[in-house]
Amino acid sequence: xxxxxxxxxxxxxxxxxxxxxxxxxxxxxxxxxxxxxxxxxxxxxxxxxxxxxxxxxxxxxxxxxxxxxxxxxxxxxxxxxxxxxxxxxxxxxxxxxxxxxxxxxxxxxxxxxxxxxxxxxxxxxxxxxxxxxxxxxxxxxxxxxxxxxxxxxxxxxxxxxxxxxxxxxxxxxxxxxxxxxxxxxxxxxxxxxxxxxxxxxxxxxxxxxxxxxxxxxxxxxxxxxxxxxxxxxxxxxxxxxxxxxxxxxxxxxxxxxxx
Amino acid sequence: xxxxxxxxxxxxxxxxxxxxxxxxxxxxxxxxxxxxxxxxxxxxxxxxxxxxxxxxxxxxxxxxxxxxxxxxxxxxxxxxxxxxxxxxxxxxxxxxxxxxxxxxxxxxxxxxxxxxxxxxxxxxxxxxxxxxxxxxxxxxxxxxxxxxxxxxxxxxxxxxxxxxxxxxxxxxxxxxxxxxxxxxxxxxxxxxxxxxxxxxxxxxxxxxxxxxxxxxxxxxxxxxxxxxxxxxxxxxxxxxxxxxxxxxxxxxxxxxxxxxxxxxxxxxxxxxxxxx
Ligand SMILES: Nc1ncnc2c1ncn2[C@@H]1O[C@H](COP(=O)(O)OP(=O)(O)O)[C@@H](O)[C@H]1O
Ligand SMILES: [Mg+2]
Numbered sequence: 001x002x003x004x005x006x007x008x009x010x011x012x013x014x015x016x017x018x019x020x021x022x023x024x025x026x027x028x029x030x031x032x033x034x035x036x037x038x039x040x041x042x043x044x045x046x047x048x049x050x051x052x053x054x055x056x057x058x059x060x061x062x063x064x065x066x067x068x069x070x071x072x073x074x075x076x077x078x079x080x081x082x083x084x085x086x087x088x089x090x091x092x093x094x095x096x097x098x099x100x101x102x103x104x105x106x107x108x109x110x111x112x113x114x115x116x117x118x119x120x121x122x123x124x125x126x127x128x129x130x131x132x133x134x135x136x137x138x139x140x141x142x143x144x145x146x147x148x149x150x151x152x153x154x155x156x157x158x159x160x161x162x163x164x165x166x167x168x169x170x171x172x173x174x175x176x177x178x179x180x181x182x183x184x185x186x187x188x189x190x191x192x193x194x195x196x197x198x199x200x201x202x203x204x205x206x207x208x209x210x211x212x213x214x215x216x217x218x219x220x221x222x223x224x225x226x227x228x229x230x231x232x233x234x235x236x237x238x239x240x241x242x243x244x245x246x247x248x249x250x251x252x253x254x255x256x257x258x259x
Numbered sequence: 260x261x262x263x264x265x266x267x268x269x270x271x272x273x274x275x276x277x278x279x280x281x282x283x284x285x286x287x288x289x290x291x292x293x294x295x296x297x298x299x300x301x302x303x304x305x306x307x308x309x310x311x312x313x314x315x316x317x318x319x320x321x322x323x324x325x326x327x328x329x330x331x332x333x334x335x336x337x338x339x340x341x342x343x344x345x346x347x348x349x350x351x352x353x354x355x356x357x358x359x360x361x362x363x364x365x366x367x368x369x370x371x372x373x374x375x376x377x378x379x380x381x382x383x384x385x386x387x388x389x390x391x392x393x394x395x396x397x398x399x400x401x402x403x404x405x406x407x408x409x410x411x412x413x414x415x416x417x418x419x420x421x422x423x424x425x426x427x428x429x430x431x432x433x434x435x436x437x438x439x440x441x442x443x444x445x446x447x448x449x450x451x452x453x454x455x456x457x458x459x460x461x462x463x464x465x466x467x468x469x470x471x472x473x474x475x476x477x478x479x480x481x482x483x484x485x486x487x488x489x490x491x492x493x494x495x496x497x498x499x500x501x502x503x504x505x506x507x508x509x510x511x512x513x514x515x516x517x518x519x520x521x522x523x524x525x526x527x528x529x530x531x532x533x534x535x
Pocket of ligand 2: 048
């Protein structure tokens with residue numbers, strides 16, 4: 001396996017009433033082809049900021065980001081928009097992440113149109129195919145996004161992310177706003193899609209139980225720093241950092257056996 | 260409950276809608292009701308109203324049919340009112356969207372332009388514009404739009420500033436959408452509702468401004484307007500006050516109707532906002 005994404009010493013701080021607070025501080029990690037990196041940490045630890053840095057929604061203050069061997073942070077304008085085809089994102093609240101006036105077909109059709117992946121004649125078929133891939137009926141295409149359920153909306157958001165056949169999808173709390181059964185279905189869908197296409201994920205969540213279900217490796221964040229990283233099973237069995245121990249202790253059935 | 264159903268629960272809104280509908284019918288029907296040029300002379304001058312059934316509202320100083328003038332005058336009022344409002348909203352919403360979306364220096368510069376327009380009283384601006392370029396219907400429309408676009412611009416900017424932080428806008432960037440498409444196709448349509456709620460007030464103001472310009476002789480000289488009728492009547496205000504009073508009443512009823520319609524509409528809109 002080769003590294004698809006390599007982040008080194010990424011940093012981002014925000015002004016808060018005159019003082020600069022580091023939301024992400026010296027974060028280094030990598031994601032391999034076909035791998036899922038889980039990022040877990042308490043609320044406010046900088047996970048969302050890190051996710052948005054990786055998809056270039058916000059600009060890093062310091063650090064480097066290499067994607068497919070090229071410098072991702074150097075891209076601007078048209079070149080950046082073209083590269084976005086290969087890095088997609090799924091947000092926490094699918095209702096907020098979809099234009100309230102849009103239909104399902106608009107949402108999934110936009111990336112196809114923007115990156116000229118299907119002409120207007122071929123678009124309905126491409127949209128139907130994407131809906132099927134995320135386990136939704138093709139007939140849903142004509143519905144408005146506010147008419148469908150939360151679980152269906154998140155599937156639509158995933159279909160939008162898949163439309164450009166990206167190499168990497170960053171998922172920020174993508175299952176957190178869903179009920180238990182919808183969450184289980186979404187996680188299963190993500191694993192199946194990865195098995196089919198070898199896509200990589202960065203899966204961000206405050207819930208280590210959810211991260212465990214999907215990640216090959218995990219990075220634990222606290223106060224903007226990555227305090228621990230390693231294979232999922234190993235980190236859960238023997239967390240090294242205080243944050244890691246606390247996160248695992250909070251979920252009783254994950255507690256490593258006492259000895 | 261639909262917007263229409265909520266609207267029908269407001270009596271003032273219904274009254275406004277009725278006035279507006281009647282005016283639109285009259286304005287559209289004017290060429291059929293009074294096919295002759297309303298500026299043609301049809302009887303003895305200064306016939307008092309309700310004395311001759313062929314000329315129910317009497318005649319003016321030159322012997323022109325006041326009712327025909329009134330009916331044809333509604334066309335100018337409504338046309339200018341709607342066209343100027345449409346222009347003001349298109350200009351204002353575009354400028355406000357660009358300012359709010361671009362931010363930084365672009366925002367600063369555009370908002371200083373808005374400030375500059377707002378410090379000059381709207382009527383003076385329209386007056387200056389028309390007297391420099393010359394009076395014709397399109398110039399009057401543009402002049403009124405120039406004095407009315409700043410409200411929509413501010414409102415659109417404020418709305419865009421809050422919308423641009425939404426996740427769906429971030430999602431549009433992530434799929435590689437061009438910023439112009441994000442601003443005008445993703446954000447602007449969602450920012451439009453409060454801006455449109457402003458339109459009734461702008462229409463009412465535009466109708467008044469048009470009447471005032473015509474009153475000062477700065478309207479299009481080739482068409483009848485209520486403002487020019489009032490100005491005409493002023494010369495004989497003591498002997499025949501009805502010549503000024505009749506178009507004056509038409510103006511008041513129209514502006515009131517448009518205003519109440521707008522009130523009813525924004526009330527219906529805000530009830531929905533509370534609900535959702
Ligand atoms: N746009 C912003 N402006 C100011 N502070 C921010 C902004 N985004 C995040 N922060 C701050 O950065 C820290 C990390 O936030 P975030 O990345 O959202 O954490 P998480 O997703 O782990 O809950 C928090 O203290 C938050 O208040
Ligand atoms: Mg977060």
